[in-house]
């Protein structure tokens with residue numbers, strides 16, 4: 188098979204590229220390196236089954252050529268990380284919406300199945316956990332720009348589903364919940380690499396708010412397996428599927444767990460959301476996926492424990508010299 192992966196030099200995309208290359212498939216990636224890094228895929232350079240294009244995934248000529256050649260398109264290219272969305276809202280909205288329109292239109296033209304990685308942010312401030320894919324959502328107002336990420340991703344979802352309705356294009360939508368592991372950078376606000384990096388340097392771990400807000404962390408290796416299964420399951424076409432862990436942990440407990448597993452002398456400091464993200468910031472208290480649909484459709488459950496994931500992240504940060 189010939190897979191096209193947009194955002195393929197990113198954290199998840201680079202692991203997905205390796206997964207298919209290991210199986211003997213061909214992989215092309217398109218990435219503008221806005222948040223990704225060439226180092227994520229440098230080890231693949233020279234593999235005759237691997238092609239990389241450093242370019243905007245909204246580039247019509249390139250995408251037309253690559254989508255025509257592809258058997259399946261994974262569309263991961265997107266702005267990510269709340270800190271980035273809040274600090275660069277115009278670029279962030281563009282990077283989510285524009286490539287999706289280009290890619291989905293071309294997939295419809297050449298009849299190529301496409302999978303979009305959406306996000307748990309689309310559930311917004313909904314309190315009814317666990318989050319089921321068909322539940323109503325509660326999003327914040329447009330004057331709080333962190334919601335731009337959720338709303339732009341929801342617009343992407345609507346666009347794929349509309350194309351499916353009007354043209355019968357096979358589309359797949361996966362909502363990811365806090366994916367972590369080797370190659371994730373802390374530069375755009377992602378909590379686990381920030382914590383592990385600080386713990387390894389003996390610096391304070393910075394917790395936002397009370398730290399009692401909870402999240403569920405899943406390993407990138409489990410998620411890659413899940414993405415591949417969704418894409419190869421015909422019954423999943425036209426569906427929105429949650430992938431993530433349903434094991435909840437508060438952010439302050441995560442900080443303590445990281446300090447212990449890194450054998451670190453770091454302390455925990457508390458910062459207000461205003462200090463970190465500026466005024467008008469809104470956060471969600473809990474974010475727990477319902478995995479019932481993933482189990483039923485693709486027989487998938489996350490395998491790695493949080494401790495294993497923290498250790499993998501720690502070992503990668505220690506050996507790669509990256510941040």
Ligand SMILES: NC(=O)c1ccc[n+]([C@@H]2O[C@H](COP(=O)([O-])OP(=O)(O)OC[C@H]3O[C@@H](n4cnc5c(N)ncnc54)[C@H](O)[C@@H]3O)[C@@H](O)[C@H]2O)c1
Nearest residue numbers: 194197198199218219220221222223243244264265365366
């Ligand atoms: N990591 C998570 O916890 C998480 C959670 C929910 C959803 N997601 C989704 O998963 C996908 C991958 O995220 P990630 O965590 O690997 O982040 P990432 O930043 O490492 O990957 C995104 C990649 O897309 C590239 N990119 C952005 N805009 C582009 C454009 N216009 N053209 C070409 N390339 C572009 C970036 O350079 C980067 O390599 C994204 O769609 C993201 O919204 C991730």
